[in-house]
Amino acid sequence: xxxxxxASRRPLTLSLLFLLSTSTAVCLGQAASSEVPVxxxxxxxAEALQRSALEGTRAYDVVRSLTVEVGPRxxxxxxxKAAVEWGLRTLKELGFSNVRAEKVTVPHWERGEESGxxxxxxxxxxxxxxxxxxxxxxxxxxxxxxxxxxxxDALSALDPARAQGKIVFISTRMERTKDGSGYGRAVGMRxxxxxxxxxxxxxxxxxxxxxxxxxxxxxxxxxxxxxxxAKIPAAALSNPDxxxxxxxxxxxxxxxxxxxxxxRYLPDxxxxxxxxxxxxxxxxxxxxLLGCHLDSWDLGTGAVDDAAGCAIMMEAA
Amino acid sequence: xxxxxxASRRPLTLSLLFLLSTSTAVCLGQAASSEVPVxxxxxxxAEALQRSALEGTRAYDVVRSLTVEVGPRxxxxxxxKAAVEWGLRTLKELGFSNVRAEKVTVPHWERGEESGxxxxxxxxxxxxxxxxxxxxxxxxxxxxxxxxxxxxDALSALDPARAQGKIVFISTRMERTKDGSGYGRAVGMRxxxxxxxxxxxxxxxxxxxxxxxxxxxxxxxxxxxxxxxAKIPAAALSNPDxxxxxxxxxxxxxxxxxxxxxxRYLPDxxxxxxxxxxxxxxxxxxxxLLGCHLDSWDLGTGAVDDAAGCAIMMEAA
Numbered sequence: 001x002x003x004x005x006x007a008s009r010r011p012l013t014l015s016l017l018f019l020l021s022t023s024t025a026v027c028l029g030q031a032a033s034s035e036v037p038v039x040x041x042x043x044x045x046a047e048a049l050q051r052s053a054l055e056g057t058r059a060y061d062v063v064r065s066l067t068v069e070v071g072p073r074x075x076x077x078x079x080x081k082a083a084v085e086w087g088l089r090t091l092k093e094l095g096f097s098n099v100r101a102e103k104v105t106v107p108h109w110e111r112g113e114e115s116g117x118x119x120x121x122x123x124x125x126x127x128x129x130x131x132x133x134x135x136x137x138x139x140x141x142x143x144x145x146x147x148x149x150x151x152x153d154a155l156s157a158l159d160p161a162r163a164q165g166k167i168v169f170i171s172t173r174m175e176r177t178k179d180g181s182g183y184g185r186a187v188g189m190r191x192x193x194x195x196x197x198x199x200x201x202x203x204x205x206x207x208x209x210x211x212x213x214x215x216x217x218x219x220x221x222x223x224x225x226x227x228x229x230a231k232i233p234a235a236a237l238s239n240p241d242x243x244x245x246x247x248x249x250x251x252x253x254x255x256x257x258x259x260x261x262x263x264r265y266l267p268d269x270x271x272x273x274x275x276x277x278x279x280x281x282x283x284x285x286x287x288x289l290l291g292c293h294l295d296s297w298d299l300g301t302g303a304v305d306d307a308a309g310c311a312i313m314m315e316a317a
Numbered sequence: 318x319x320x321x322x323x324a325s326r327r328p329l330t331l332s333l334l335f336l337l338s339t340s341t342a343v344c345l346g347q348a349a350s351s352e353v354p355v356x357x358x359x360x361x362x363a364e365a366l367q368r369s370a371l372e373g374t375r376a377y378d379v380v381r382s383l384t385v386e387v388g389p390r391x392x393x394x395x396x397x398k399a400a401v402e403w404g405l406r407t408l409k410e411l412g413f414s415n416v417r418a419e420k421v422t423v424p425h426w427e428r429g430e431e432s433g434x435x436x437x438x439x440x441x442x443x444x445x446x447x448x449x450x451x452x453x454x455x456x457x458x459x460x461x462x463x464x465x466x467x468x469x470d471a472l473s474a475l476d477p478a479r480a481q482g483k484i485v486f487i488s489t490r491m492e493r494t495k496d497g498s499g500y501g502r503a504v505g506m507r508x509x510x511x512x513x514x515x516x517x518x519x520x521x522x523x524x525x526x527x528x529x530x531x532x533x534x535x536x537x538x539x540x541x542x543x544x545x546x547a548k549i550p551a552a553a554l555s556n557p558d559x560x561x562x563x564x565x566x567x568x569x570x571x572x573x574x575x576x577x578x579x580x581r582y583l584p585d586x587x588x589x590x591x592x593x594x595x596x597x598x599x600x601x602x603x604x605x606l607l608g609c610h611l612d613s614w615d616l617g618t619g620a621v622d623d624a625a626g627c628a629i630m631m632e633a634a
Contacts, residue, residue: 064564067561068439068561068564068565068568069438069439069568070439071439071440071441071561072441072442121386122385122386122387122388123388124388124389124618125389213532215530215532215534216534216616216617217532217533217534240617240618244384244385244388244618247381247385248385251385251386299533300533300557301441301557301561
């Protein structure tokens with residue numbers, strides 16, 4: 001995971017960063033220690049800011065604008081270019097100084113067309129999405145028998161003879177928890193699953209979507225490949241389709257599956273960090289850096305991840 | 318809406334009906350009046366049946382089997398044929414008498430490939446589904462400006478000059494209510510929208526999905542065309558995509574849209590009502606008829622609509 005930090009060293013620099021990751025935001029600051037009493041004037045100013053934020057719609061307007069007028073913005077895509085333009089325009093409109101784009105090079109992954117189907121014992125189409133960064137299947141897809149394991153740990157303990165030439169399906173269900181720990185326990189199969197399966201000779205990986213919904217909406221999210229291990233195609237089934245595949249496997253009959261992923265890497269593309277500043281008045285040698293990532297996955301409009309982060313950052317500035 | 322009733326007149330006939338509609342189940346019976354005191358023996362039997370139903374998994378097994386082993390079963394499709402086979406097999410396994418298939422002819426509508434995209438002012442793909450029974454677009458799709466109306470009533474009151482040559486978008490939002498009344502208030506646009514729009518010279522209809530979810534899963538469901546009115550293609554946008562389209566229209570800029578629906582009618586197909594019986598012992602001249610519909614929409618596996626109805630019926634018998 002690479003992040004792109006601006007070279008700027010100007011006092012009180014506010015940076016709107018383009019980051020490759022869709023889940024990492026950079027936020028460095030000097031917070032007031034809770035042990036220092038807050039002067040009445042500062043408290044009054046803070047309360048005024050809070051009122052203004054609660055009454056205003058600017059943060060919402062920023063999210064609306066980025067999602068409605070730009071939309072999906074996968075690194076290297078036309079949406080990415082549009083997002084950089086949007087960032088420059090929006091920071092200028094909001095009155096930031098020294099607004100500029102600093103070029104960066106980003107990997108350029110493209111989803112392409114994708115589909116999946118159970119071929120036997122009971123033929124049915126399923127809904128799936130390639131994991132971000134997955135390689136594609138051969139054109140026309142690949143067909144193989146599916147074996148199911150309940151977890152990444154169970155996969156690691158599997159006899160390679162069982163996985164050889166098969167599609168491995170990791171069916172870990174993300175638990176709904178208030179503290180997000182369910183995500184942490186489930187997400188490992190997404191990043192580490194493909195190489196773990198490839199080491200056992202599997203030809204592709206399927207996982208249950210890392211998400212708690214019951215809709216036929218598969219989830220993407222980044223996967224990665226270990227150096228020196230075969231890169232096999234990897235996709236997430238929507239939760240109902242994961243249930244369907246599990247139920248067919250539970251009949252004890254061999255389950256054949258056809259997977260077609262048009263995913264591929266294009267040559268690295270040019271993008272940019274978008275930077276704006278609020279020059280400091282009192283302590284020009286100190287810097288507060290706020291960041292968000294402009295890019296998003298392609299299957300939605302990136303409202304939470306990370307248009308909301310950009311809106312929060314712009315409001316905080 | 319056609320329903321196919323069996324000709325059978327044998328005592329205590331249990332009929333598993335194939336019905337064209339996905340939302341109509343036939344259930345005719347002689348219920349005991351609530352004013353008649355229930356004898357202790359009957360009450361005891363009823364309680365035993367209730368316990369058995371609550372402890373058993375047969376109803377669930379029926380739903381699982383029909384959804385997992387048959388899946389989507391649009392009238393006239395291979396899934397429809399598989400469902401008839403499933404019905405015959407399952408009724409026999411459950412010990413019904415005189416299990417048989419009675420041929421019926423059904424309309425054969427096919428979805429085909431479909432897609433939609435906002436072309437201007439801010440290009441973005443959207444997720445949509447043809448309404449059941451919709452005609453398709455010309456191959457390659459159609460492009461036009463979109464105008465939005467908040468309801469079917471507002472559409473009826475519209476100046477035809479505004480709709481002429483346009484795609485009409487009805488954006489009524491289904492309210493979440495406990496008694497289902499939100500569905501009743503919203504669903505009219507689905508059945509009557511296409512002809513209402515066509516009368517004003519519109520070239521296609523879009524509606525907001527009739528559903529309360531916020532996922533990118535568009536809803537299908539039957540539409541119909543009035544006699545003597547042009548048949549225009551009709552599709553439902555998922556709720557987030559309906560929000561996106563509304564938000565772009567709200568900018569005041571002309572919104573251009575491309576719609577491609579591969580939907581079409583094939584020649585009428587042969588299907589069947591599947592019928593099983595429990596012969597009566599005491600009152601052979603009286604008939605209790607229970608029914609469900611085997612067919613389902615194509616975008617899911619038809620668990621609630623109407624595999625659950627079939628399971629309830631089989632258990633009740």
